[in-house]
Amino acid sequence: MHQLRRRDRRPARRVPSEPPRRPAFRLTAGGADVVLVGYFSAKQKDFDTLMAAAATELGAHGARVLAQIVQRRGVSDGGVRKMGLPYSSRTLLTYGKVREVAQVCDRTDADAVVFVAPLTKRQQRTLTDILGRPAVSLTDVLAAD
Template structure:
């Protein structure tokens, strides 16, 4: 599977959060083949866009969604797990766009 994180530039420990999420998934028998992070507001251009809404349809930028889709194909991933919570609409759109289930880590942890 591919693990995806979406973090604000204010979140300094995003690497630790990604590692923790990967450990939680591994403890449940999942194999994280790739990790992808989108940080918002890191670059000068990104800081200027912080007041603009992110994509409410996919949570990620269009380019990052393409990157995730490519990573899924390369890793032959059977699912995409998002560290951030997804709305039902985001889950539907991302599942259709990526061609594999897109779910929130919180949904997986809640199922246990």
């Protein structure tokens, strides 16, 4: 009698189900209170003007920027070699900076957190879970209109 090969005896792999989709964050007509977060390398000397331009863009779309937080990369000797990489692939920022953003969001009762740098879907999910409010990139907010 024919015996099944080992791979034929294995159970079929389960395909993971997709996580539930969250609706995209949209600025309401009355405006949303947001915290603006920037992630810049030390080579980028004009990060203040980039943050001001992002705040102006958000204001033009009806948002009120309650606070601005900046994470710099490459200021120390060890960071210079890794300047192009995020601090964390899960959150883009350091753990301490994420805690600081969460505290500012709680203190100001912000509706959302807008990042100047583009975020991956995983980073958006992780930051939204940690911060307790939508975490989106500036390009997503501007493209939604």
